[in-house]
Amino acid sequence: MIKSGSTVIIGVDGGGTGCRVAIGTLSDGVLSRSEGGRANAASDAALAVKNIASTVEDAARLAGIPTSALSHATAHIGIAGILGADDSARIASALPYKTITVTDDRPTAVTGALGRHDGYLLSLGTGAFAAASQAGVFTFLGGWGFYVADQGSGAWLGRAGLEQVMLCHDELADHTPLTRKLFEKFGGDPNALVSFSVTAKPGDFATLAPEIIAGAQAADPWGQAIMKKGANHLMRCLARLGFRTGDTLCLTGGIGPHYAGYLPEDFLSGRIQPKGSALDGAFQLASSNATQQPESN
CATH class of the missing domain: 3.30.420.40 (ATPase, nucleotide binding domain)
Known part of the structure; x- marks a missing residue:
């Protein structure tokens, strides 16, 4: 009490x-x-x-x-x-x-990740944004929501996975073990997948992200390609914010730390674990x- x-x-x-x-x-x-x-x-x-x-x-x-x-x-x-x-x-x-x-x-x-310290943040969960904190002033990129932004996020990964599945189904791309596994979640039925997509919220798409991350870790070519695409976007964000090698960088959210393996090593030389x-x-x-x-x- x-x-x-x-x-x-x-x-x-x-x-x-x-x-x-x-x-x-x-x-x-x-x-x-x-x-x-x-x-x-x-x-x-x-x-x-x-x-x-x-x-x-x-x-x-x-x-x-x-x-x-x-x-x-x-x-x-x-x-x-x-x-x-x-x-x-x-x-x-x-x-x-x-x-x-x-x-x-x-x-x-x-505030949670960096406290009162200067540095850069890549926050990727269901949504995504990049940020710089300098002398208590925040600068943000992204965070505009799933329908127009959030590149690299869990929702973005999930939707990209389903898009790739449909391309494979239409024989416009070759299936990989990952796309087959994603398709199996819908019983291999394209109509079931489309029905899901019509009503799905960003969080629903994000539930598929772990499959994509795991597929990339297992060297699935499509899984690795989409993770690299997300990482390239994050590098562009950091460059726009003024990030330089050695600067403090924190990767947070359920998805953020998984991009560490797709960023250049010199980008990670100042990496810290989140303070909170x-x-x-x-x-x-x-x-x-x-x-x-x-x-x-």
Whole structure:
């Protein structure tokens, strides 16, 4: 049970495959974490709000924080699909916490991975973006969403896999063990594959990414080709951001570290492991906001 008057802190990291919540207090730090359903503001804002709220309540129960205390909490919500101030305000107004900052998921990822240090980040999960942090100023490339960007991401890999399967089915490309394995997931039925694609969300496509990564690791020629294509895009992003050999570089997300084998060795000379996750970054940003108001004991 938290002390009376303690400032409750909520950090949220949301994306196409689920949302994660860390809850605690300004004095004690994180007390519990919980995971819930999808939270992408562009794909389904109402579902994102519902899943965030329920996951926060789950985390609060685990931490022994009464639901009534949440209305006095300070929260930083970093979720995919935030396209501007209107989206941020819409999500914030639908949640019951006292002080709420809503951003897309890029600032939380950079803060979690690099802390307050300068460096570069390649973040690839369901979605993808590249970032530079210099003297506390963030510069971002990508992160525009699956339908127009997110090259190299899990969703991008999954969709590319199905596109290649259909080319093979139409005998416009030669099957490889990987494309045959992907096709088998749909019973070798092109209509079943197309039906899936019509309703699939980015997170659904991303569920196929592990197969592609594994295929590339097993020297499947198509699997290696698509991973190299993704890596080439990431190298272009780093060059545009001003990256130089030896600079700090962090690869994060479920997909990011798998690109290490496809990047030049000199790009990795300054590679570091992430200092924390995007969820850690969200909690850290919420804590920073809360310090503007003294905590009573």
